[in-house]
Amino acid sequence: MPKRSKTLTIRGGRVIDPANDVDAMTDLHIAGPRILALGDAPADFSAERVIDAEGLIVCPGLVDLCARLRQPGQEQKATIASETRAAAAAGITTLCCPPDTLPPVDTPAVAQLIRRIADERGFARVLPAGGLTQGLEGIQISEMAALQRAGCPVMSNADRPIRNTRVQRRALEYASTYGLTAFLHPADAYLSEGGLVHEGLLSTRLGLPGIPEAAETVAVARDLALAEQTGARIHFRGLSTARATEMLAEARARGIRVTADVSAHQLFMTEHDLTGFNAQAHVIPPLRTLADRDALRAALAAGEIAAICSDHQPHEPDAKLDPFPQTESGISGLETLLPLALRLVREGVLELAAVLACLTCNSARILGLPLGRLQTSTSADVCIFDPEARWVPGPNTLLSRGHNTPFLGVEMTGRVEWTLLAGRITFQRVDDSSVSISRPQAI
Numbered sequence: 001m002p003k004r005s006k007t008l009t010i011r012g013g014r015v016i017d018p019a020n021d022v023d024a025m026t027d028l029h030i031a032g033p034r035i036l037a038l039g040d041a042p043a044d045f046s047a048e049r050v051i052d053a054e055g056l057i058v059c060p061g062l063v064d065l066c067a068r069l070r071q072p073g074q075e076q077k078a079t080i081a082s083e084t085r086a087a088a089a090a091g092i093t094t095l096c097c098p099p100d101t102l103p104p105v106d107t108p109a110v111a112q113l114i115r116r117i118a119d120e121r122g123f124a125r126v127l128p129a130g131g132l133t134q135g136l137e138g139i140q141i142s143e144m145a146a147l148q149r150a151g152c153p154v155m156s157n158a159d160r161p162i163r164n165t166r167v168q169r170r171a172l173e174y175a176s177t178y179g180l181t182a183f184l185h186p187a188d189a190y191l192s193e194g195g196l197v198h199e200g201l202l203s204t205r206l207g208l209p210g211i212p213e214a215a216e217t218v219a220v221a222r223d224l225a226l227a228e229q230t231g232a233r234i235h236f237r238g239l240s241t242a243r244a245t246e247m248l249a250e251a252r253a254r255g256i257r258v259t260a261d262v263s264a265h266q267l268f269m270t271e272h273d274l275t276g277f278n279a280q281a282h283v284i285p286p287l288r289t290l291a292d293r294d295a296l297r298a299a300l301a302a303g304e305i306a307a308i309c310s311d312h313q314p315h316e317p318d319a320k321l322d323p324f325p326q327t328e329s330g331i332s333g334l335e336t337l338l339p340l341a342l343r344l345v346r347e348g349v350l351e352l353a354a355v356l357a358c359l360t361c362n363s364a365r366i367l368g369l370p371l372g373r374l375q376t377s378t379s380a381d382v383c384i385f386d387p388e389a390r391w392v393p394g395p396n397t398l399l400s401r402g403h404n405t406p407f408l409g410v411e412m413t414g415r416v417e418w419t420l421l422a423g424r425i426t427f428q429r430v431d432d433s434s435v436s437i438s439r440p441q442a443i
Helices: 080-089 108-121 144-149 165-177 201-206 213-231 242-253 288-299 334-346 354-360 362-368
Strands: 009-016 022-031 034-038 049-052 056-062 061-066 094-096 127-129 154-156 182-184 235-236 258-263 308-309 383-393 413-421 422-430 435-436
Touching: 009 034, 009 354, 009 383, 022 435, 056 354, 061 334, 061 362, 080 094, 080 108, 080 413, 080 422, 094 362, 094 383, 094 413, 108 127, 108 144, 165 182, 165 213, 165 235, 213 235, 213 242, 242 258, 242 288, 258 288, 258 362, 308 334, 308 354, 308 362, 334 354, 334 383, 334 413, 354 362
Parallel strands: 009 049, 009 056, 061 094, 094 127, 154 182, 182 235, 235 258, 258 308
Antiparallel strands: 009 022, 022 034, 056 383, 383 413, 413 422, 422 435
């Protein structure tokens, strides 16, 4: 027999729902997997459980556009279970994972495998991006319609640029035919090949091969031209340069269907964080200049960049212990996504509602899904957090298997207290030293 639907009230919190322009001290009522009402409860409603959210912020569950979960194929780094557990603790209820698993998500079977594992063992909704090309090799386009039917909401070639412009055009035409958004990594394959850090004075001083700004802007120019030619809807995954944000704004003003996101660490770090060959700051695209960082912030404030993502890439400890050129790129970013975004509010870059929009409804809109909002009859995906709580990322506080982050030991402000996925509690903080995590049923 199926379990009886549960009813729940979240009482006394500051409810912020950017999608519906809600910012009020009010109650949220949930029945089963869906939101029943905001404000006063229906006359016949009786809550089986009440969460006291006084002093806390209640917002939609966060939607992360790029998080590598490492399964299948790289379980020595992480698994879907381990990383969605960390996501739940970070207030994230929906994750889009790139298709560069082993094997890649270029067939319905792999997409279905990921979704099945997430349903059986996960703590968050996992949406695999389908491969734009077979094997992500950039030679033959994939069967995108079949991947869409298998549950892939968007198509991507992960961080592997398609070198052949004709193939790129055909891929965008095919995606457009089925109303699919193409997630594109803006990097010219030839200009970025072999590079490790931003090309500039610091790369020269460190003696490391650089990736020039033009590697990104050349790719952005090509992809914008192809999007205009084909009418495709494209999304730039992880912009890093000032000039690329200008090109994005110009294209959007001309009516090209293009959106973009930025990785959270790019909004706070620059190439100077690599001083001393800091492998924890080894990321692709590379950390750029202070001017680039400020331009990314400005584009976010202007609404040209629509979303902030974790760009989560968990690694085993050995991956960051070799000499810098041999280390693997990437930051474990799930659990610092919200506190880093909240820092933008404290630094006067964005208002709180605008920051939350970049983590919820804007991301959901890019995926084309009715998530990231707190309105009647939508999925009860909820994040409840304390905006003033302070904590320090470290081995005892991070739940991700990957502890590869330059923010280890750096005090963060903003901590999740509860996470609900489709009306079921997936995370509850018991006290400062303990948490309660439970797997939802029928995600």
